[in-house]
Amino acid sequence: MTEVFARERTMHDLQTRRVQVLRTAAIAPKMVRITLGGEDLTGFSAVGPADHVKVFFPDPETGVLTIPEPGGFRKPRAEGAPAIILRDYTPFAFRGDAESGPELDIDFVLHGDHGVAAAWAAQAKVGDKLGIGGPRASLGVPAGVDSAILVADESALPAATRWLQAFDASVPVTGLFFVKDADTSAYLDGHNSETRELRWFTGVDRASKLEATLRALPIGERTFVFLAGEANTLIPLRRYLRRELGLSKAQADVHGYWKQGEVALDHHAPLDPTDPED
Numbered sequence: 001m002t003e004v005f006a007r008e009r010t011m012h013d014l015q016t017r018r019v020q021v022l023r024t025a026a027i028a029p030k031m032v033r034i035t036l037g038g039e040d041l042t043g044f045s046a047v048g049p050a051d052h053v054k055v056f057f058p059d060p061e062t063g064v065l066t067i068p069e070p071g072g073f074r075k076p077r078a079e080g081a082p083a084i085i086l087r088d089y090t091p092f093a094f095r096g097d098a099e100s101g102p103e104l105d106i107d108f109v110l111h112g113d114h115g116v117a118a119a120w121a122a123q124a125k126v127g128d129k130l131g132i133g134g135p136r137a138s139l140g141v142p143a144g145v146d147s148a149i150l151v152a153d154e155s156a157l158p159a160a161t162r163w164l165q166a167f168d169a170s171v172p173v174t175g176l177f178f179v180k181d182a183d184t185s186a187y188l189d190g191h192n193s194e195t196r197e198l199r200w201f202t203g204v205d206r207a208s209k210l211e212a213t214l215r216a217l218p219i220g221e222r223t224f225v226f227l228a229g230e231a232n233t234l235i236p237l238r239r240y241l242r243r244e245l246g247l248s249k250a251q252a253d254v255h256g257y258w259k260q261g262e263v264a265l266d267h268h269a270p271l272d273p274t275d276p277e278d
């Protein structure tokens with residue numbers, strides 16, 4: 001019998017692809033959907049709800065876009081070699097059968113021009129070039145889940161949307177979203193339903209309101225909890241789920257997507273350095 005929360009893993013041929021901007025659309029006060037195209041996207045696949053790709057950006061100083069060989073960004077760079085500038089993003093939607101060629105949507109948070117990625121996205125125009133690496137693997141929906149809780153900030157709304165789409169419509173899902181701007185809730189317009197309860201937390205005390213709400217929710221043996229967003233905000237929530245309630249890593253799936261004050265957070269590093277995963 002399949003274990004509860006077991007997830008099917010699909011491995012992909014690791015590839016890097018050259019893509020270009022086909023169109024852009026504002027989708028929330030500080031979020032833009034960028035549709036990428038190009039023949040290199042043929043065969044792209046990202047079937048897991050929380051899949052991610054590496055996005056390679058042009059160097060903002062020189063304009064040079066360096067796209068490494070698959071996996072090549074992990075290798076040491078020769079002295080004087082152009083920088084490889086990459087960030088992690090969620091492949092929000094892929095249409096391999098679009099009439100004019102394959103299309104990939106990525107939703108970018110516009111958090112200001114102090115980040116290479118956000119600054120690029122804010123100025124992106126048709127024809128601009130990028131690189132895409134991966135995904136390396138896709139993890140499917142956990143087995144045996146009878147309810148789910150999704151916790152996300154703006155950066156994880158694309159992943160939360162993919163989770164909402166991935167769960168069977170009969171599975172009750174509570175979404176707890178902590179965002180800066182109340183109008184960001186427009187991002188999930190159309191996703192409310194009898195089995196989907198979406199709550200939004202804004203204002204300076206949004207993290208504490210979110211924690212109080214999470215603590216009040218019933219979490220059963222088959223409730224799956226996915227949390228992603230700013231790393232420091234998630235630390236007390238993870239501690240509650242993993243240490244107070246004793247949920248397994250498979251049941252409470254927690255990911256720091258970015259960290260206040262840190263450039264290009266390594267999301268494989270422990271979310272809470274004082275309490276690494278066991």
Ligand SMILES: Cc1cc2nc3c(=O)[nH]c(=O)nc-3n(C[C@H](O)[C@H](O)[C@H](O)COP(=O)(O)OP(=O)(O)OC[C@H]3O[C@@H](n4cnc5c(N)ncnc54)[C@H](O)[C@@H]3O)c2cc1C
Pocket residue numbers: 051052087088089090091106107108109110111114115116117118119154155156158159256257258259260261262263264265267
């Ligand atoms: C698996 C995964 C999937 C992700 N999916 C998405 C996605 O679909 N859409 C998306 O927008 N982001 C996503 N992110 C988050 C994204 O990778 C980071 O926000 C990234 O740091 C942005 O790069 P940057 O160059 O704009 O900023 P950086 O150069 O990395 O950081 C510069 C400064 O900006 C701050 N900063 C970074 N991100 C944010 C933010 N979101 N809000 C406010 N301040 C910020 C940093 O703390 C730092 O002080 C994902 C991350 C992971 C790990």
